[in-house]
Amino acid sequence: MERTLLQWRLLPLLALIISFLSFFFASRSFQAKEVSKCSLLPHDHYWISSKRIVTPHGLISGSVEVKGGIIVSVVKEVDWYKKQRSRVKVIDYGEAVVMPGLVDVHAHLDDPGRSEWEGFPSGTKAAAAGGITTLIDMPLNSCPSTVSPETLKLKIEAAKNRIHVDVGFWGGLVPDNALNSSALSSLLDAGVLGLKSFMCPSGINDFPMTNITHIKEGLSVLAKYRRPLLVHAEIERDLEIIDGSDNDPRSYLTYLKTRPTSWEEGAIRNLLSVTENTRIGGSAEGAHVHIVHLSDASYSLDLIKEAKGKGDSVTVETCPHYLAFSAEEIPKGDTRFKCSPPIRDAANREKLWEAMMEGDIDMLSSDHSPTKPELKLLSDGNFLKAWGGISSLQFVLPVTWSYGKKYGVTLEQVASWWSDRPSKLAGLHSKGAIEVGKHADIVVWEPEIEFDLNEDHPIHFKHPIISAYLGKRLSGKVVSTFVRGNLVFGEGKHASDACGSLLLAT
Numbered sequence: 001m002e003r004t005l006l007q008w009r010l011l012p013l014l015a016l017i018i019s020f021l022s023f024f025f026a027s028r029s030f031q032a033k034e035v036s037k038c039s040l041l042p043h044d045h046y047w048i049s050s051k052r053i054v055t056p057h058g059l060i061s062g063s064v065e066v067k068g069g070i071i072v073s074v075v076k077e078v079d080w081y082k083k084q085r086s087r088v089k090v091i092d093y094g095e096a097v098v099m100p101g102l103v104d105v106h107a108h109l110d111d112p113g114r115s116e117w118e119g120f121p122s123g124t125k126a127a128a129a130g131g132i133t134t135l136i137d138m139p140l141n142s143c144p145s146t147v148s149p150e151t152l153k154l155k156i157e158a159a160k161n162r163i164h165v166d167v168g169f170w171g172g173l174v175p176d177n178a179l180n181s182s183a184l185s186s187l188l189d190a191g192v193l194g195l196k197s198f199m200c201p202s203g204i205n206d207f208p209m210t211n212i213t214h215i216k217e218g219l220s221v222l223a224k225y226r227r228p229l230l231v232h233a234e235i236e237r238d239l240e241i242i243d244g245s246d247n248d249p250r251s252y253l254t255y256l257k258t259r260p261t262s263w264e265e266g267a268i269r270n271l272l273s274v275t276e277n278t279r280i281g282g283s284a285e286g287a288h289v290h291i292v293h294l295s296d297a298s299y300s301l302d303l304i305k306e307a308k309g310k311g312d313s314v315t316v317e318t319c320p321h322y323l324a325f326s327a328e329e330i331p332k333g334d335t336r337f338k339c340s341p342p343i344r345d346a347a348n349r350e351k352l353w354e355a356m357m358e359g360d361i362d363m364l365s366s367d368h369s370p371t372k373p374e375l376k377l378l379s380d381g382n383f384l385k386a387w388g389g390i391s392s393l394q395f396v397l398p399v400t401w402s403y404g405k406k407y408g409v410t411l412e413q414v415a416s417w418w419s420d421r422p423s424k425l426a427g428l429h430s431k432g433a434i435e436v437g438k439h440a441d442i443v444v445w446e447p448e449i450e451f452d453l454n455e456d457h458p459i460h461f462k463h464p465i466i467s468a469y470l471g472k473r474l475s476g477k478v479v480s481t482f483v484r485g486n487l488v489f490g491e492g493k494h495a496s497d498a499c500g501s502l503l504l505a506t
């Protein structure tokens with residue numbers, strides 16, 4: 001009799017335990033996705049928490065909920081997630097900064113055709129390790145250049161299953177397609193996010209320069225697609241270098257004299273003669289002109305400010321190397337620092353920073369433009385003959401932060417220069433912010449941690465020795481990088497598979 005009573009009393013308790021256990025295991029299996037090689041994290045639904053999350057509404061202490069690769073909630077209450085702790089996966093990053101992943105609108109990955117210079121796998125691994133979650137590949141330095149639907153198709157084939165972050169493409173505006181609106185339309189229909197052109201020789205034979213007529217025609221086609229034209233704004237002028245010096249090709253100042261500020265100013269003046277068409281009501285309304293890698297912070301910048309003031313749809317970027325280095329400090333024969341337009345003097349660099357802080361320069365990009373070390377002529381040191389291009393992709397975030405600290409750069413500004421504005425330029429409205437509904441493209445980094453960028457530091461782009469930043473001490477360590485919710489880089493390791501998505505305009 002006593003036994004039956006005991007069984008009777010135990011039964012409900014047993015049923016309760018069983019139902020609790022089955023709920024516990026069911027909810028666990030719901031959150032843990034099939035272990036994927038795309039991500040170092042085996043979860044599809046999780047929370048990222050931190051004391052410093054950079055949102056469009058300011059810096060908050062709280063948590064970001066990620067589900068299916070999308071940000072589904074952002075909450076301030078630090079304690080909220082603790083109540084959920086037993087049911088959901090929480091990654092607590094403590095004091096580390098949680099920021100939107102960087103969107104680099106200007107990188108040359110040189111694939112296909114010159115993958116011995118860089119390539120999609122190495123370039124996008126470097127991007128992931130540097131907190132860049134989206135990268136827009138330039139149409140030149142690969143072979144062939146991306147100037148038609150057929151050549152874009154080659155890019156897409158080369159990138160498929162080989163990219164560790166999301167990648168989009170700019171198409172080339174060149175004399176061959178510029179005056180042929182159906183050729184340009186077919187390139188835009190094929191999915192390039194916009195076009196890029198050069199107002200001076202590009203250094204690449206199958207990417208010839210455009211004149212202002214080409215640009216004007218290009219803008220009228222771009223207007224219909226509401227996509228931008230990115231312009232390398234330098235124009236060749238006759239040079240008279242008669243200043244009594246011997247013009248030693250190993251001296252950086254010799255190179256600087258070959259590309260004076262008047263080249264940038266002349267190109268920008270010429271370019272801005274057609275941008276009034278982009279104003280509201282203008283014949284190219286909907287098109288937009290973006291001036292890449294501004295170096296001259298003087299008259300060139302004044303012209304851009306004036307055009308913006310008149311309502312022209314114009315933006316401008318500069319690159320970390322113009323903000324970090326100055327002509328005076330470039331060692332003799334050190335061609336790692338050669339780029340175009342050239343790095344100018346320290347006074348110009350101050351003015352560039354001033355323009356960043358004032359908001360006159362809209363955004364930053366890497367202009368990662370690598371080559372194989374032989375073409376940098378490192379032992380020869382001839383600035384006039386070496387390849388022009390700086391390799392920086394993996395380090396743009398710590399460089400911006402390290403050199404910007406003395407000007408009082410804030411985390412919100414970094415996110416604006418590197419994520420919000422570039423994503424808008426490229427028309428990528430699902431990216432660029434920690435906000436509900438956006439892709440969970442996130443970088444977690446520790447601004448206060450310093451490191452020496454020496455040979456022992458793992459560098460993922462193809463030719464570390466040509467990087468101008470080698471030998472520098474930088475501040476800001478990337479801890480984790482998430483692309484669409486996949487943890488693609490964490491604790492110094494990459495996810496094994498390359499699961500980045502192609503970003504084609506529709």
Ligand SMILES: NC(=O)N[C@H]1NC(=O)NC1=O
Nearest residue numbers: 202203339340369388389
């Ligand atoms: N072709 C190419 O990548 N050129 C780039 N290199 C550089 O320093 N400036 C450029 O425009």
Ligand SMILES: [Zn+2]
Nearest residue numbers: 232292293340
């Ligand atoms: Zn350029």
Ligand SMILES: [Zn+2]
Nearest residue numbers: 106138367369
């Ligand atoms: Zn470039």
